[in-house]
Amino acid sequence: MIRGWTGWMTLCLAFSGAGAAVDANAAGAESRDSKGFRSTLVDSESPNVSPDSGYRSELERIWLMPGASLDARGQGIRRRALALGASNLDSPARALIADMGDEGFLARRQWAVTLAPDLPLAHGAVGSAYWREGEYGKALRHYNESFLSIPRHLEASVWLVGSLLMILAGVLICGSLAFILIEGFLGFARAAHDLGDLISDRMPSFARAALVFSALGVPLLLGEGLLGVGLIFLVMGVMYGGTLDRTVLALAGMGLVVGLYPCLEGSGKLLMSLNADPVASASLALIRGSETPQQLALLLEAERDNDSLVDRTLAVRARRRGADEEAARRFREILGRDSTDQFALTILGNMAFEAGDTEAAIAAYERGRRSGGESAELMFDLSQAYAKVFRMGDGEFAMARAQQINGSAVAEFIGLDDSNFVADPPFPIAPIRSRMIAAASGRPLADAVLKVLAPGRLGEEPRFLAGGLALAFLVGLLAQGRFEHASRCLRCGRRICARCDGEIWSSDLCGACHHLFYKPEETDPMLREARIEVLQARENRLEKTGVIASILLPGVAGMRAQRPDLAFASLLLFMAALLFVVWQEGVVPDPLAVGAGGTFALGVAAVLVSVVYLGVLFSSLISWRRR
Structure with missing residues (x-):
């Protein structure tokens, strides 16, 4: 799991570098213009630009001819820009924002908003200027406008939606895979015992565990990677889980497919689109x-x-x-x-x-x-x-x-x-x-992630992965009712097996505990009291450990409360909060368009997701206490 996650993060970081190169190329012209736009300029009443004048447009001529104040040139270029349908002049706005001189600091950023009202970067810059002046109310209003203007700006909207899709893909992939591995791990010991009994009831415990590990190694030998191992864990989870466990496992399987293909490909398509055509x-x-x-x-x-x-x-x-x-x-x-x-x-x-x-x-x-x-x-x-x-x-x-x-x-x-x-x-x-x-394609990004998670046939096509997950689920369902499964006593932790014990009272209580708690007259009082003290000490120890593990590890509280739905939800929410924090400045660098608005949006999302995660955690702990 850790190795797969590390590889996935490495690939995403590498993709971020590629995205940075794309955005740098797209913004190159803007940065080159900034030097000229920082010159002193005049109004708009000069004659039209001639084809051989060296200016790219009337607007550039207005902005680059020396002689006028900031207000005069701002008014002149704004009027002509409105007449020519150029209501958003990103280049001069960026140049004004880039000027960090103390004199006229706020005024330059206010003019940046006037010249480019749909540029989130400009609103964020004004918000920062007001914050610097101590006018926090105005600052928050401009930060809010910085976020609200993102949908109106092409580069900013592509950046934000692409980043959100990448975060969603990471949440679905990591959260779903983690839940499948946890469910399978909970059935590992039972699967080892049952699989050993199919060969010999005298097989020692270490040999039974080695047998299951050998089965887990088969997908790796076939080159199917971590997803191949996940299929084996999915089989064990379906075999030894309850009805609710199997339902949530089916949702996790669908989430894995959706995260790896539509979300990941969609994110790559958007983030690479700015220079695709x-x-x-x-x-x-x-x-x-x-x-x-x-x-x-x-x-x-x-x-x-x-x-x-x-x-x-x-x-x-x-x-x-x-x-x-x-x-x-x-x-x-x-x-x-x-x-x-x-x-x-x-x-x-x-x-x-x-x-x-x-x-x-x-x-x-x-x-x-x-x-x-x-x-x-x-x-x-x-x-x-x-x-x-x-x-x-x-x-x-x-x-x-x-x-x-x-x-x-x-x-x-x-x-x-x-x-x-x-x-x-x-x-x-x-x-x-x-x-x-x-013109853009998100397939290279999906292929790069699948090369780490599923380098074999599973990762070649979406139908192969979906078919593999469906087959593993079906095998688990068919094996679920074919033989008596081993289990563990909830009181003392002893293994319960009809093949080994001859008869059992229930799948949750061993024979010794059944006599201890339900037939006290057949038990020596002194021995009974001593045994109950030992079991009580064990229960207290497990409860303390469980509380600590539930707080530190997402999903543990839900699994201990036998609420796999809450466990899966907490895994998804934890991954979402983590990725919002890790990528609080976006998956790829800001294309000189978003500014504080994007960081504000992702930061607010991180806080909201964290609050929901804590709510799910407390619900899981309450469900555990009520059991």
Whole structure:
């Protein structure tokens, strides 16, 4: 068990290193941008960026031209970012967070939240700044927002869900395997005695134990590893356990299969997805404004493949660079392939509005509304266009609908107090996420773990493992009623065996204890009293040992209370609490997105699971006392 667990942890740590390399590569462009973003900058009123200006977009030009205060450049880039549909600017936000200077420490982090409201790292940084200032209430609110913003951020959500799936896989694998081994171990002595009787009733105890150990070694000789040994323990657990034991063993077997395949593969698929599709990664980097020349070259090369994601990404790039003619051409090409593309229709309408062609803008907005439904940006833009042509009733209706869809975003648009402002819709992240996950594979991670736990046939396919577990369970059921099983006396611990003793009073009480407690008239009073004192001392000693073992070792209290369900639950909860603590910063390094929010979420989960574990432990102890 320890060897298997150590190997599993080693593989996961190795995987963490691989994940770190993946995340470092994905975040490389962001870190390279940070040097430039720490420069002093100006407002957004300069001319559009030209293709040969050296800037990747208008936003980068605004951020990198020297001369203005933090407030001026923050307001300028935020306004232009909203207009271009880039409501989350991760790169400048990370750069502001990375600046650890004392002057303006809180202000920089507040601007990081303004520039990237969906970046959990930014909210966590503000929370840390407030905590540093002694404003603990505000700090806790931002820590909470750091956690709540994780689902809205691609890298952060992938990191958190992948980490949770990995923890769940570890809980199911280790907890289920541990329970199977414990159940089998409890029947080991009885199995050794019964198996020895099948060969010779004169076989000594050490030879009987050696016989069972030989049976346990067969899976190892066949190369089936720890899971193969677990099948032998499963047979013994089913043979010598009660009805509830067998039910929980069946659940443990299913948990083992689920942990090794769906959970482990799903975790690996998510954690390796950020760089699984180079085109999707390049598209995400460009949308975030952190693309490298190599990623841009990859997108330009992929353009000839008529990839819809690439076409849309390059159209947005042209729009953000101020190349309106190229952007219009690219968006019209997108509409040529899909005339109902609301994203392209909205941006083309905005370009017409900015050029002064309000009627063309309204036509594009209305067409987008009919084909793709309503969005906050589309309805806000439509309201602005209606106001230009004095269709006030229609404009008020469109504005009301925009506020119903996303009131906070529309309030920020209105706060700009500019009748000429229109907002591009944000770039859809769902297609990027889908392509990344579809291109990733979690099988290598599952294979790496199975190479340690089941290097033979059992680990080749899920059906082999499920079939092996089902076969072991069936063998245990068939053997369960084929012969009289040996047992132990609950009073004195003596073995009870119908073959050795000739007759037995019950499977829980030996003949000597039966006479001692139920036929006192046939026992010498002095000897009876001395024997009862010895048994009482034994019971007190076992009770003290049992209490200590129950507190220190998960599952012991449930097994002593003959509640295998509580024992299995405590094993799972203990493993969950342990893994939440071990991986409190995630299974793989934070991809510069999560910050304190992820640690906060995993820490809260560890506390909650620990509380539930203590509740199960106390329930087990109470059940034991009531027996």
